[in-house]
Amino acid sequence: MDKETLLHWYRQMVLIRTFEQKCSELYQQGKIGGFLHLYIGQEAVAVGSINARQENDHLITAYRDHAHAIMAGTDVKYLMAEMLGKATGISKGKGGSMHLADVSKNYWGGYGIVGGHVPLGVGIALAEQYKGTDSAVLCYMGDGSTNIGYFHEALNLAGVWDLPVLFIVENNQYGMGTAVERASAVKTMVEKAAAYGMKGKQVDAMNVFEVHNATQKALQAIRKGKAPQFLEMITYRFEGHSMGDPLRYRSKEEVHKWQENDPIGILEKHLLDEKEATQEEMDQIDEEVKQEIEAAVQFAEESPFPALESLFEDVYANDL
Amino acid sequence: MPKITMRQAITDALREEMLRDDNVFIMGQEVGVWGGTYAVTRGFYDEFGAKRVRDTPISEMVIGGAAAGAAMNGLRPVAEFMTINFAFLALDAIVNHAAKVRYMFGGQMKCPVVYRAPGGGGRQLGATHSHTPDVIFAHFPGLKVVSPATAYDAKGLLKSAIRDDNPVLFIEHHTLYQIRDEVPTEEYLVPIGKSDVKREGTDVTIVGYAQGLQVALDAAAKLAEEGISAEVVDLRSLRPLDMGPVLKSFQKTFRAVVVEEGYRTFGIGAEIVARLHEEGFDYQDAPIKRVAQYEVPLPYSRELEQSALINVDRVIKAVKEVL
Ligand SMILES: Cc1ncc(C[n+]2csc(CCOP(=O)(O)OP(=O)(O)O)c2C)c(N)n1
Ligand SMILES: [Mg+2]
Numbered sequence: 001m002d003k004e005t006l007l008h009w010y011r012q013m014v015l016i017r018t019f020e021q022k023c024s025e026l027y028q029q030g031k032i033g034g035f036l037h038l039y040i041g042q043e044a045v046a047v048g049s050i051n052a053r054q055e056n057d058h059l060i061t062a063y064r065d066h067a068h069a070i071m072a073g074t075d076v077k078y079l080m081a082e083m084l085g086k087a088t089g090i091s092k093g094k095g096g097s098m099h100l101a102d103v104s105k106n107y108w109g110g111y112g113i114v115g116g117h118v119p120l121g122v123g124i125a126l127a128e129q130y131k132g133t134d135s136a137v138l139c140y141m142g143d144g145s146t147n148i149g150y151f152h153e154a155l156n157l158a159g160v161w162d163l164p165v166l167f168i169v170e171n172n173q174y175g176m177g178t179a180v181e182r183a184s185a186v187k188t189m190v191e192k193a194a195a196y197g198m199k200g201k202q203v204d205a206m207n208v209f210e211v212h213n214a215t216q217k218a219l220q221a222i223r224k225g226k227a228p229q230f231l232e233m234i235t236y237r238f239e240g241h242s243m244g245d246p247l248r249y250r251s252k253e254e255v256h257k258w259q260e261n262d263p264i265g266i267l268e269k270h271l272l273d274e275k276e277a278t279q280e281e282m283d284q285i286d287e288e289v290k291q292e293i294e295a296a297v298q299f300a301e302e303s304p305f306p307a308l309e310s311l312f313e314d315v316y317a318n319d320l
Numbered sequence: 321m322p323k324i325t326m327r328q329a330i331t332d333a334l335r336e337e338m339l340r341d342d343n344v345f346i347m348g349q350e351v352g353v354w355g356g357t358y359a360v361t362r363g364f365y366d367e368f369g370a371k372r373v374r375d376t377p378i379s380e381m382v383i384g385g386a387a388a389g390a391a392m393n394g395l396r397p398v399a400e401f402m403t404i405n406f407a408f409l410a411l412d413a414i415v416n417h418a419a420k421v422r423y424m425f426g427g428q429m430k431c432p433v434v435y436r437a438p439g440g441g442g443r444q445l446g447a448t449h450s451h452t453p454d455v456i457f458a459h460f461p462g463l464k465v466v467s468p469a470t471a472y473d474a475k476g477l478l479k480s481a482i483r484d485d486n487p488v489l490f491i492e493h494h495t496l497y498q499i500r501d502e503v504p505t506e507e508y509l510v511p512i513g514k515s516d517v518k519r520e521g522t523d524v525t526i527v528g529y530a531q532g533l534q535v536a537l538d539a540a541a542k543l544a545e546e547g548i549s550a551e552v553v554d555l556r557s558l559r560p561l562d563m564g565p566v567l568k569s570f571q572k573t574f575r576a577v578v579v580e581e582g583y584r585t586f587g588i589g590a591e592i593v594a595r596l597h598e599e600g601f602d603y604q605d606a607p608i609k610r611v612a613q614y615e616v617p618l619p620y621s622r623e624l625e626q627s628a629l630i631n632v633d634r635v636i637k638a639v640k641e642v643l
Binding site: 118122124126153156 | 377379
């Protein structure tokens with residue numbers, strides 16, 4: 001990995017985190033409404049895996065979707081505008097935090113119904129197989145979604161039809177306040193994949209290199225073996241499930257223990273230890289990112305709210 | 321013009337569209353090797369192959385969702401639910417995904433999927449297999465819902481549905497597969513969202529669709545023997561709902577009866593009556609009556625089941641009450 005790439009990854013991780021810290025602030029100010037699910041702590045998953053995709057590979061995920069949108073390459077100003085419900089938002093103010101998509105970047109969106117997007121990802125992959133391309137779909141989901149019927153039907157169908165999908169379970173240990181072992185009859189997600197003919201691999205997903213490496217291999221296997229693959233990313237969300245989570249289901253000690261393995265910290269340490277970058281270089285990036293986010297907020301704040309006529313637009317293609 | 325069955329009309333529409341557009345394909349349970357539970361896709365597997373005629377596992381949720389995903393990514397799937405009763409399992413995929421993605425993401429994507437589903441009562445299939453839940457699906461903006469009453473409309477509407485850039489639920493009443501009417505051999509389309517006057521008359525307007533429309537036509541024929549002239553309007557599409565021909569007829573007859581196979585409570589008839597009230601109040605000369613299924617799960621035993629369903633006598637009785 002060359003220095004430029006490593007610093008680029010660092011920048012992406014910091015951009016995601018800074019974006020979300022800003023969102024948290026704006027939420028508390030009442031400028032962002034609805035649900036807001038932060039990804040803080042899980043950044044290595046999106047950064048490591050999406051940097052391993054080919055440009056023609058597709059992305060789809062659940063409602064914890066800011067990082068995937070940023071990694072798809074969407075300018076944060078359009079994402080911030082969406083957070084604020086503005087007309088310039090990536091989904092024109094109709095989606096909000098949970099429903100960011102950028103089809104121009106093969107990013108098919110975040111979805112609020114747990115598990116509901118997994119069949120969509122399978123269908124997107126079916127279309128690629130049908131057209132005979134070498135595209136794959138990176139289909140992200142939470143550990144909680146592996147307990148819903150959609151998950152099982154989707155993995156089974158992908159297995160039966162040999163679809164080019166990489167199922168990526170972001171096992172952050174909880175679905176809302178329910179720990180994995182309280183919701184899942186088997187302890188690991190890979191065991192579930194085995195039932196559908198996928199071998200699956202557990203990945204230390206606080207480490208961006210591990211994630212990148214595993215994803216790259218899985219995508220190669222999909223393109224070579226013409227069959228779906230499965231990765232279980234072992235990770236942790238540092239914040240609550242969404243804003244206003246009373247956090248009664250886990251101890252502060254547990255959170256602190258995971259925070260010692262902050263994915264940004266791990267990358268930072270690697271960069272310094274390997275003398276790939278200096279602290280000054282990273283500080284410089286932090287500062288640039290801060291400015292980028294400030295500019296995005298300014299863009300969002302200055303953008304108009306959607307015109308009320310837009311209420312009736314896009315209910316149907318070729319509106320009735 | 322040759323007379324063909326509605327089953328044949330649907331088969332022909334599918335076949336013609338598959339020949340016209342390589343992106344059209346079929347997926348569902350038993351659509352391939354078996355040839356379709358209602359034999360609609362018989363021979364397709366041999367003709368088009370396993371890529372375009374795809375047998376699925378018994379997995380309604382992923383049939384609904386994967387068809388939507390494939391449609392978002394450029395294909396034109398025709399996904400078949402073995403019957404509409406099983407589409408309940410896919411309700412979320414249909415109404416929360418297929419019908420929402422365009423709006424929710426600000427018009428970035430379209431979802432040109434067709435869901436075909438046979439449905440209805442009257443075949444002694446018992447409570448779980450005899451639903452006419454059309455109104456449930458028709459409730460949601462973003463989805464189109466059509467249900468034809470004739471072979472002619474079935475063919476033209478299905479071809480329109482496949483070419484439509486929106487998700488369309490195409491409901492086939494299973495007792496209508498055998499009805500026959502004239503269908504041209506040359507290509508034609510029937511537009512979605514256009515009601516149609518199926519019989520002209522002057523004394524009363526009977527509104528129906530699908531199997532209810534056939535009952536309405538039979539009732540109108542009998543009423544004619546008694547000198548009562550009924551106009552019969554076929555909704556054909558439930559969403560978008562075209563009230564134009566219904567209102568026009570009502571402005572002529574001042575009286576109306578709505579016939580539907582589903583339940584009366586919160587049903588299609590409730591909507592039509594409300595719209596006539598809101599938009600045609602000045603023309604109303606009598607209470608508008610609804611003929612619908614009785615409010616019970618459908619039983620197995622033949623006479624018992626039939627007694628719960630709509631029939632010609634009940635329509636005639638309702639007409640006489642409003643005259
Ligand atoms: C079908 C459905 N049921 C319940 C919910 C409410 N809900 C939202 S997120 C969530 C937890 C999901 O946990 P997981 O899949 O592990 O994802 P994470 O939030 O940890 O990223 C629940 C229960 C929902 N959105 N959809
Ligand atoms: Mg989780």
